[in-house]
Amino acid sequence: MAKQQDVSGVATRVSRHRKKLREQGLRPIQMWVIDTRHPDFAEEARRQGAAVAQSAGEADDQAFIDAISDLDV
Structure with missing residues (x-):
């Protein structure tokens, strides 16, 4: 135990570090993101992917993703 x-x-x-960041014009935020380890994540991702694939704007959506993706990695 510490x-x-x-x-x-x-x-x-930590307090000094945060103070320095605030002096630089930054502020802390809290962000909640999807937990990819959650048991339901893969099923929901598949469901949403299928919905996008079947949408009327699928070709435009895919073109956008392709345009912003760096696939030469």
Whole structure:
């Protein structure tokens, strides 16, 4: 278990770092993203992919994805 002194040292460094970032005009945000490890993720991704593939704008959608994708990796 971490000592109180160790924890407060980390908290001080983090506080200084955040203060410096704020001085640079940045602010912290919290962002929630899809958990790709969730058991339902793959099924939902397949469902949404199939819906896009069957949509009237599929060709335009795919052209857009192709245009912004760097496939020469």
